[in-house]
Amino acid sequence: MNTSLNLPEPTAYLPLLIVLPLAVAAALVLFRVPVRLERALLLAPGALILVASTGLLWLVRDGTVLAHNVALWQGGIAIPLVVDAFSALMLWATALLVLVCTAFAIAVGDDRAAYFGPLVLTLSAGVVGVLMTADVFNMFVFIEVMLLPAYGLLAMLGSRDRIRAGRVYVTVNLLTSTIFLAGVALVYGTAGTVNLAALAGAAAESPAVATGTGVIILALSVKAAVVPVHGWLAPSYTNTSAAVTALLSGLHTKVAIYAIYRLYAVVFDGDTRFLWIGVAAFSLTMLIGVLGAVGENSTRSILVFHMVSQIGYILLGAALFTELGLMAGIFYLIHNMFVKTSLFLSTGAIEHTHGTGALDRLGGIAKREPLLGAVFLAAALSLSGLPPFSGFVAKVTLVAGALEAGQWEAAATAVVVSVFTLMSMMKIWGSTFWGDPPKEEGGDGDTGNAGEDAAGGGVAIQDPPRVRTALLLPGLVLALLTLALGLGAQVLLSLSAQAAGHLLDPSTYVEAVLR
Amino acid sequence: MTLINLALVLVVVSMVLGVVRILLGPSGADRGAATDLVFFGFVILVALLGVRLSTTLLVDIVLVATLVGLLAAISLARLTAGGKR
Amino acid sequence: MESAGDTVMFVGALVFLVSAIGMLRLPDVYSRLSALTIAGSLSTGLVIIGLFLHQPSLGNALKLGLALLIQLVTTAVGGSAMARAGYLIGAPRNKHTLFDDLAVEGDHGGGDSRHPGYSRPSNGESGPENRT
Amino acid sequence: MTPRTFLAWILGMLWLPCYVLYDLLHGSVRVSRDILLPGDTIVPAFVEVPLRCRNDLEISLMANLISLSPGSLTVAARHDPATLWVHAMYAKDHRSVLHQVHTLEDTVLRATRPEGVPPRPEDLERDEKGERR
Amino acid sequence: MTLAITVGVLVSGAVFLMLQRGLVRIILGFVLLGQAANLILMSAGGTYLRAQPLLDYTPVDQASDPLPQAFVLTAIVIAFSITIYMLTIATAGCSDDTEDRS
Amino acid sequence: MVLLLLLLVLAAAVFATFPLHRALGRAAGWPLALVLLASTGLVLAQAPQVLGAGTPIEFAKPWMPEIGVELRLRMDGVGWLFTLLVNGVGALILAYSARYFPPGPRLGFYALMTFFALAMTGLVMADDVVLLFVFWELTTVASFLLIGTSGRSGNAPAIRALLTTVVGGLALMTAAILMALRTGTTRLSTILADPVWAEDPAFSSTVAVLVILAAFTKSAQFPFHYWLPDAMAANTPVSAYLHAAAMVKAGIFLLMRFTPAFAELPLWNYTLIAFGLVTAVVGAVFAFQQYDLKKLAAYSTVSQLGLLVAVIGVGTEAALVAAAVHTLAHALFKAALFMVVGLVDHQAGSRDLREIRRLGIAGGLRRRMPVTATVAALAGLSMAGVPPLLGFVSKENVFKGLLEAPGPAWVGPAAGTVAVIASVFTFAYTYRFVHGAFWSSSPRPDRSATSVSEAGYGFAGPPAVAAVLGLVLGLAVPVLNPMAERAAAEATGEAEAEAGLALWHGLSADLFMSLAAIALGALLVWWTASGERLAGRRLFPVDGVIVFEALREGIMALGRRVGDLTRSDAPPRHLVVPIVLVIALAGIITATGLEVPEPYGETSSPLDWLLIALITASVIGAVYVRSRTAGLVLVGSAGLTTALWLFLLGAFDVAFAQMVVEILTVVIAALILRRLPARFHRISLRRYLATGAIALFAGLSAALGVFYLTGRRGRSEASQYFLENSEEDTGGTNVVNTILVDYRALDTLGELVVLGVAGLIVIAVLNSSGLLTAHGDRRLVVSRSSAVYDADDNTLVMRAVSYLLLPLIVFWSLWLFLRGHTDVGGGFVAGLLGGAAFALLYLAAPSASVAKIRLAYPRIIGAGVAISLASGLFGYLDGSFLRPLHGYVTLPLVGEYHLTAALVFDAGVYLAVVGVILTALNQLGLEESLPGDSTAGTVRPVRDQPPTDDPGTPPEVDAQSPLRETPDKEGGAR
Ligand code: NA
């Protein structure tokens, strides 16, 4: 045996963020444990990653880049795991989302489905892997690690059409993964490396490398559901359980977006020649997505179309590729992860309790469930960019970024789309939280009269089901978070600025990886 | 080496004929038989390539190929009979 | 040794071609399976022997001998399985088939008069034996 | 076991591959002729063949060797009483197929059984055309 | 050149099958597509050196690029995993028809 | 600091609402009113500094320094006036609310009202454009909730109001961003003083339009006027506060705030004057038509706001003085009138003029409610511009201001004339309001009026205060001079201004205009019978609400169309788009040309062409054929050809794996295909051609990509490194294997997890959805009593053979596993071969039940992953995860064997592979599998054959052993 052994450096523990959930997943497959313990084990890795990533955020807040070459092979040979402000931020957000969505899944009993726990844990490990890796092929592998559990979760939970919906999801993702792989091959074929740091600036210099990377980014755009390759999102996400939709919405498309940001920044070095394509595509994404949302008639499908629209906003930041634009995009990304998940969870609580998400079969919930109403409304207003929630900061900075970059058409689109966003949110609000439950008769309806006790004016409903607190809490946590991120936006803004700095000038990142 | 090259060509031509039978059918059993033929062709090609590429490593692969070939044959027979054992 | 190996392998390939032609030319699945047997046993066998002649060693003798044996077994078992499957689903058979001992006596339904037990459902069209 | 029977057994074991090889070549030539020359001489039949084999190994060996020789094919098998159903491509009549298979069986049993080959049992009763009564 | 043609043939077949009705055909298309991707990876390593990268058998200067081979092996496993799953959902709960029901 | 204190007090009030409401119920209005009264006092106390010394109070604290946004507050004259209004009127209305509502919970109302007061106060004190936008939108949200929660009839109007005002809010946001970007600061006072306004008219105009849009939506100016009367569904206190005195004034405030920047901008002047006057007239006419007192008051508000907008548009000192005073006057009389409406509604049971009249109270309602009638009269006279009330003074100043309108000489008089016309209607509708409600009654009463009585002091007090203030301030109007002067000075950007407010200042033009308005108003009342002749008539074919809803419906219909474009759960529809995009990418790059190096070395070999021939035949066959089985095997054949390609390229490990995977894929697919029809769906010719063309282009793109982007460089650095160092680094000579288990073990770990998860999700999905039953024996045509049917007998040969082959396969599998590091092999290939052994066992078994492998295969998967992880963790002994520890051990038979942690890792791979193959065989191999059958790792035993008789009965499990089926048990053929 070797006599001189290395002692682990602090960064050597980065892989544990991937190992931890995997180990718990393997343990849950191997051993049958009591339900309570299983649930605790299910939540524990997410909580630990949350704590760890909070620590990481603290470490990287000043622009430090933490990098580790797995198994200590030399830089450029080993698979590097890297944490900078951007990835730390994403790690933190994803850990929180996993935690919250899992809690919701436990509350609705989804976790009793076979292998739910191991699947969710593996999924989170995959996400962590994609966020940390600085190797394009390894990114492909971790994307698959995060996709496979998603395939299962989509098809095993939800309505009767879930299998058909799952097919769209699997096939589209498999196609794009294969395109991604082909792109990796072309990058290796032209540049001779798949190490992100070694690829720094390669696409800006060589059109051949740019083509290969372009193929990868194209694949990621499909995964991110950019118009015109957004169509798969609606059929995939509407038929599964709310917890799964929330989880996938918060993680999968967002991880693809993260990868687009990273690849464009590092490999293309923010090459300005191609930005106009992004500005056009993402403006269209905003618009098409929101129009789709406005036209839908169930809570879930409205929210799913909004994902598309919001993806346009987020990616617009990358397409501007200015300091302000990138910062705005990253802020928007984090904000959107929380808000959209909150919306899926609060409407999911309604779906679970009332058995439907159809707008014409719901009504008057705000009166019976004021807290749930508040949770939904907070997130809905935040999504529409209204203060004091995080959405307004996101929108203001993004529009400012677009105007600063002279992209006034994109800025105008962003502004107009936010009106439509509000319109569709009000569609949900007006017919689900306000209005009458459809089975009852119209009620007296003359509440405009003075002295009419509006609150008492609700029609007596025979024991309407109440949303349990456990169902409410996950969405509430995120709604409070969006409020906090609105009032205390500076924390996230400065981290986003730090993250944007690394994207604008990846030299620190590159040095840390190739060290 | 010329003979080996010729042999390679002959085998490939034969495999293409096998593909034609797979297309023609008419029954699943015919297709299964033709598939077996194609697989045997594959084994033969591996052996011929072993000579052509002057490597002894392919001997191992010929062995494994013959081992797993049975699986495909039985599976297809099973499928032909609609899963009947 | 090498040229012997070449020749043996070439002959093997030729036999394989014959077998493949048989796969196309022979009239029913059972006879095609017989052609397949030639490919699986004789042709493959020759090629394996040829390979050994090219790379003679104790290890290869062992491996290739085993491979040959397994190949023969595979051919036989696979052929049988396919033949049975063909019979089970009533694959078209040679119209000159003399008799069929597998047909079951006492079963109802039409069929070959000489084999009253033959149990294929007759639904008006010509019996399978007339199809080729 | 006498040395004589033992020797016969060893010889039987050695003879089997030779016989199989002969069978293989013979069958191959016959089938190849049909393949390559115009027209054919195929007269097929499914024949039920009762065997003297006692265990699965013997039955399997028989079944496989029949399938291995081009021109004949085991379609079905029965464990008890040991029986094979053989598709023969060149079945002049019932009896000839039975004879062919039983010759093979003799060779096989000579190799698998140190005590020697039991006599061939009478065939199922058949009329001249080889059909069941 | 030859590898490019092979990839072209595989991709054509794959795309044709992927765009047809019925999940099984789509799955078969993906199997072909996976093979194409693997060959692209192999091509990316360069095909002018074709000796196996086994140091006991091959001198270093003749060995083909081992890295894409490792990639392809990984990709094969992943594709195999997904194929098994897709085959499952082709018959889980409903038939493999993929056309819209409306 | 005092400004922050003001906000904190109001914020505290918001939070205090909860305990106060719990303790006092609706009476929480009293203490809350006191809080607002206190803050009003606080504001008044600032008058000496703000108005007297003319030095604004400022406060600043960083909020979002990253984008330069500050929590910056500033109170100047304009701010002082509006702060005073917001808090003072707020106090009155909260006090009023304590009696307005019947006893019961009103938590939301009080919380939102105080929250609104906070937001509004913040808005008028904000000195940061982003902060201004924040408070602006907060008032919108508060308004939305207050309207909507007033009752179900308020839901739709609330949403309309929200959407309308949010459009303006976004305009304000855009304006704020533009200004901040242009001037480099978000500080409002600095921005307004920036020279850019004078220098860049284009920029000024853009921002001006955005600001105007914001103000118009908020202050309900034509064409956004519709939302305000609509919003009257809200409770009366809400209407009185938000929709009369406070929120709608935010637009006025904004226009006044931005006057220093835009006063010289003709666009600004004319837009404000024109739209303001149109709104004033239209609002007044509509008000005159109403029966509902609240609607009347609402249209009146619209009209008055129009006058204000117009006069601000003039932009002169006098105009701004008028705006400031009229804002105050309007707040007082309109709040009072709204509260009066509430009183009438509350006491008399209706606010409809016709209903009130039908009460039949002799002499009118004033007989029963004299105090209220007096209040109404006082407030009304102020609204009608009758001396000596404050409304008279302010209206006169408005006329005076309008006469100074910039531009050609006719503009001023014309504007004044229109304003007079609006005022004529103002007089008329005021008469209609006050007289109709209190002085008239029907001779034939049809409603009981017995319960109608005067409201209590607590209830009637607040409106009385407001109305009396209108009188007092009218009489003592010079008191307002400092305020008006400061406001005008700041709004025009001058250092000083002269207001000269007085009840009487000679026979000026504006006096005559006021008198004309009153006289003509009286004439109009007489002529239209106090509006009855016009009431209820539709003057325009459409109203704003209809237009709004039609617009919304149109957008939703468009949205449905957009959604329909992608509404399909057929995968091909979603697959085709990315494919076409890839083709497009290839096409664009081909068209633009790409410079690439020459091919490096000889990339082709003659042998390759054989494989191309083979693969082409297979692929064409797979595309062409309709038999599913044939499709499967042809794809398999292409896969085997790919394996041959890999052999040719020197990738033996990979080729090996590819070969075994291809066979196992066929085995597993065969288990699936038997559940489906024998043939694929037919393809229409059109689809054939279309998809064929796409396929050909895709193939061409891929081929071009490979040709131009690969094979044109020498050995990569990484490749060189691996070949040169792998033996020293890892002890392995199979470089591919060392990459897999040493250098890039993280990839392999991921791959392993993917494989394992595939096994788990197969189980999970089958457990939730079940599996289509294999109706295999539908294809069978033989009798069940035929010898060929029996499974047990006919698998005999296979079993015998598999028992012979099994040890061989297992041996080979282990051998491949152990030698993987130095020779062709490795955990994955070995595992596949091990799995193949099980597949053979499975296939040779006489029934699926017998074949069922009684191993907890999910646990094998789990163990595989766990072992790999554990071996990776051992790496920490040497500094990193997955760092391979290795050394040599001497084994008895083998000799020196190279032992490495990578072998343990590979063992994990081996187990996982075997586990997944077992899973697939067992789960997919069942004849039938219903939802719930496949649970974690165990399969409930089910019958191998579908039941012949009653398909509904659950499968029998253990009564008789189902393992052996007898032909006679099932009967004859079907
Ligand atoms: Na509804």
Ligand code: NA
């Ligand atoms: Na045969």
